[in-house]
Amino acid sequence: MASPGELRLIERLTSTEVFEPEIDDDGAVSYTEAGQCLDATDGEPVTVLERFTARGVLADEFITKVYVCPDCTTEGLQYTTACPACKDPHAVQTTLVEHSCGHTGQESAFETDDGYRCPECEQDLKSVDIEKKHRYICKACSERFQTPANRLRCRECATHLPPLEATERVLYRYSLTDAGRQWLDRQKRARQTAKETLEERRFTTEVDTTVTDGGTSQPVHVLACDELMGEQRVVAIHETPTIDDVDRFCAFANESIDAHPVVITTSGAVETDVATRAAETELTVLAFDGNGEGTLEPEYETVETAQAHEAGLFQRLSAVLEIPGRQ
Ligand SMILES: [Zn+2]
Ligand SMILES: [Zn+2]
Ligand SMILES: [Zn+2]
Structure with missing residues (x-):
């Protein structure tokens, strides 16, 4: 069964070639041009496009996937590392120095005008006596760690979330077979x-x-x-x-x-x-x-x-x- 609106939609593809997807304000995938062909009684464009694709009238071509903020439905989440303990993204990579006396601190604390000195035992050190390590330090809770947590940050509402909690949208472009x-x-x-x-x-x-x-x-x-x-x-x-x-x-x-x-x-x-x-x-x-x-x-x-x-x-x-x- 093809409604008059559905027939207009299919016919539009003889002149417009493809329907390209967009992400609308609600974070849903929309097809504006396809939607313009349909009547209110026809339902969502994406449903109509999928139905005609299943029947072989249309072909879908996978473009990409986009990730939408589940809180504010904005598209475009940014990758950030975060502290695995408190989840704050203000965790930065630093170089730590470990002295054989047992003290560990940031490299800058060991540096003097003429080389290195341990701030704990005040011993002058040659660079061979110290061991350098790369670690993240959380500026929020002072946790030190080697592997940061992966998070996504929303540019709009500034929320942070684990990548798998983002809303995934699959984008297809549709053409006539x-x-x-x-x-x-x-x-x-x-x-x-x-x-x-x-x-x-x-x-x-x-x-x-x-x-x-x-x-x-x-x-x-x-x-x-x-x-x-x-x-x-x-x-x-x-x-x-x-x-x-x-x-x-x-x-x-x-x-x-x-x-x-x-x-x-x-x-x-x-x-x-x-x-x-x-x-x-x-x-x-x-x-x-x-x-x-x-x-x-x-x-x-x-x-x-x-x-x-x-x-x-x-x-x-x-x-x-x-x-x-x-x-
Ligand atoms: Zn958001
Ligand atoms: Zn020392
Ligand atoms: Zn932290």
């Missing part, structure tokens, strides 16, 4: 054929429009009116219509706008329950003959589940194009 191009072409031809067929029957048509009923507005593929007869028809284009799609669509058509619902299958099949519904209620189901004449036919196949049917359809399409099928 060859199979997707064929899929889009078929949906658009089906829609155009529906429009022309209705116009031949003296209907005035609107394609990819919104029908408003009271406070709610619903996007539709084709709306057709016969002013003379006072009749309305509303057309939904589906790959393989499911009973849920059809029931929702019929409820809207019959109850909200008093229009006769027409469902077009672009795969030539519908779920078995849809065929039953068409036989029992005011619903017209037509199959789009995309491989042949490009006409709308009253005969169609039935399948148990649309999902399995669509998956099989795409495997065949992908095989024809010699691209590897996706899981």
Whole structure:
């Protein structure tokens, strides 16, 4: 099932090539241009993009991962070392000197104008008598340590956190596949054929429009009116219509706008329950003959589940194009 907004989104990729990700103010991954194509009823762009990728219409390309502050949702955390005892980042690397008398201190405390002297036992030292060590010293709690803790610092709210506590976002860029191009072409031809067929029957048509009923507005593929007869028809284009799609669509058509619902299958099949519904209620189901004449036919196949049917359809399409099928 592709809504009018989803069809616009897929079609946008024929001119814009790719949808690039952004991190929005809430720290979530967003696709602004994809979002502009969708209607409020379509849901989140990222969900729509993932769904069409799973079906092979779109391809996703991994770009990178970004890390977001879990406290203030800002992107761009900076690496810092920190004290393993008190977690303060104000821990600095210094050179410590150890004297054989047992005293250990910072190198600067041993330095005099003419060499080294132990500040504890005041013995003058040659550089061979001392041992130098590199250590971190915490300026907050004076802990000395060799290996600092790894932390990330938020530039915005200055919080520090262990790296694995940062929110990880995976960024993909999306493009249209060859199979997707064929899929889009078929949906658009089906829609155009529906429009022309209705116009031949003296209907005035609107394609990819919104029908408003009271406070709610619903996007539709084709709306057709016969002013003379006072009749309305509303057309939904589906790959393989499911009973849920059809029931929702019929409820809207019959109850909200008093229009006769027409469902077009672009795969030539519908779920078995849809065929039953068409036989029992005011619903017209037509199959789009995309491989042949490009006409709308009253005969169609039935399948148990649309999902399995669509998956099989795409495997065949992908095989024809010699691209590897996706899981
Ligand atoms: Zn923050
Ligand atoms: Zn000493
Ligand atoms: Zn410390």
